[in-house]
Ligand SMILES: Cc1cc2nc3c(=O)[nH]c(=O)nc-3n(C[C@H](O)[C@H](O)[C@H](O)COP(=O)(O)OP(=O)(O)OC[C@H]3O[C@@H](n4cnc5c(N)ncnc54)[C@H](O)[C@@H]3O)c2cc1C
């Protein structure tokens with residue numbers, strides 16, 4: 001089958017797969033129901049959760065572990081986006097592409113690998129294998145074993161304290177809406193006439209992609225851009241504003257420069273005016289400033305953000321306020337209906353699996369133990385899994401300065417780290433922001449394993465630690481984590497007014 005054949009199962013906007021209304025998972029009992037009830041059957045429980053993605057599963061598992069009577073409703077696939085269309089398949093794809101990159105670049109280590117071959121079908125099988133390995137953790141069997149009653153059907157509120165799903169009426173002490181989000185497809189002339197991938201279809205693709213056009217330069221667009229580039233595709237990214245706009249520009253520039261060096265054509269401040277097909281290819285009419293250009297590629301990926309799954313849940317009926325940004329909640333994640341919490345992607349804001357899990361913890365503390373608990377945005381780390389990775393926690397420099405006035409910015413580069421040299425992973429640096437007294441306000445890391453290295457800064461911020469604590473531990477040699485300690489030492493090299501003392505401390509910092 002030619003790569004751009006619109007009939008390729010994975011490559012179609014006509015599939016109706018996923019989205020707010022996953023095909024085959026119809027409303028009111030048409031789907032397979034784990035336990036079927038007559039339409040009037042009433043289930044009474046402590047907690048009823050709509051949506052078995054990262055957020056819903058976490059609430060269900062924890063509530064069941066504390067002996068609560070739990071009903072969990074899922075209309076499509078257990079595990080939601082993260083397992084089936086998000087984190088897991090994307091990281092498995094990235095892992096495959098990383099192997100290809102390592103083979104291509106191994107000669108600098110004196111290791112010669114010849115005849116690199118990429119079998120797209122086998123890459124696709126690898127992705128499916130990774131999902132299959134994780135799937136049991138999120139399965140109906142596991143949750144039923146934990147004592148959770150799983151109903152596989154669409155759920156919706158029929159009044160302020162009742163949900164209907166799979167032929168049951170469910171009354172609960174508390175409800176949790178965890179219905180996630182779906183790809184936001186922009187309204188570009190011609191787009192609806194042309195086949196395109198979203199995150200819900202691209203991971204099923206088992207054919208080689210000749211030239212992938214990606215609309216959107218956020219984490220989805222850029223993680224997949226690099227993965228496909230390394231797997232042998234030509235890749236062009238079209239971004240209407242700034243790529244990686246949520247990250248510190250100083251740090252994201254390093255990623256973007258690196259991606260461009262790998263041959264990815266990233267065009268910022270570029271709008272897509274029209275989409276069309278020419279022979280079997282996709283053509284995009286681009287506009288940047290006053291100039292227009294038409295480019296052609298074999299496949300198109302839409303990665304332009306998310307829309308919350310707020311339709312068909314009966315939110316109005318339940319008196320739950322929402323907008324196109326998501327369900328409105330207070331910092332305790334309570335909706336305008338005080339019986340109902342909303343968590344994860346469906347409330348908008350930072351959309352990560354660990355965010356949904358964090359929300360789940362807050363709901364458990366509040367609903368089960370009646371403890372006061374509130375979200376704290378300053379604790380949320382995130383990582384974009386490009387190579388180099390980019391990780392962030394707490395405030396970025398600009399926001400820290402706005403909030404705290406004069407701040408200290410501490411940097412330490414990877415190339416000063418012996419392990420980074422040994423691995424030839426010298427791109428990037430750690431950047432830490434503190435207030436005058438040394439209180440850690442934020443940290444960003446761009447470079448090898450930034451997602452691992454950020455963890456200690458996430459801990460430090462959550463524990464309100466001072467930078468002094470980040471120098472008071474012994475870092476085994478040679479590890480990348482030493483970079484964190486070196487960055488912390490920079491706080492002291494800045495403090496003394498004498499240039500001589502500053503220089504001496506800077507010198508000593510090199511010895512940990
Ligand atoms: C390509 C991609 C890569 C990503 N990579 C990462 C990453 O590396 N790290 C990270 O932290 N995050 C990542 N994310 C984000 C992460 O996947 C989401 O933040 C996370 O899945 C949100 O969890 P959730 O429980 O809110 O929603 P979801 O996981 O979307 O789950 C919602 C569930 O609710 C179900 N549902 C919806 N409506 C109903 C209804 N009426 N009745 C019953 N069930 C319903 C849906 O079928 C779905 O299963 C990625 C996302 C994408 C798209």
Ligand SMILES: NC(=O)c1ccc[n+]([C@@H]2O[C@H](COP(=O)([O-])OP(=O)(O)OC[C@H]3O[C@@H](n4cnc5c(N)ncnc54)[C@H](O)[C@@H]3O)[C@@H](O)[C@H]2O)c1
Nearest residue numbers: 186216217218219220221239240303304305351383384385
């Ligand atoms: N590593 C991770 O944790 C990870 C990875 C992937 C996705 N995610 C999550 O998934 C969510 C969605 O990711 P995303 O990259 O789709 O969304 P995003 O909102 O972060 O980025 C979308 C980008 O598309 C651009 N855009 C929007 N409309 C456009 C148009 N018509 N033409 C050109 N550009 C346009 C926007 O300016 C923006 O930069 C993110 O919020 C993120 O939290 C996380």
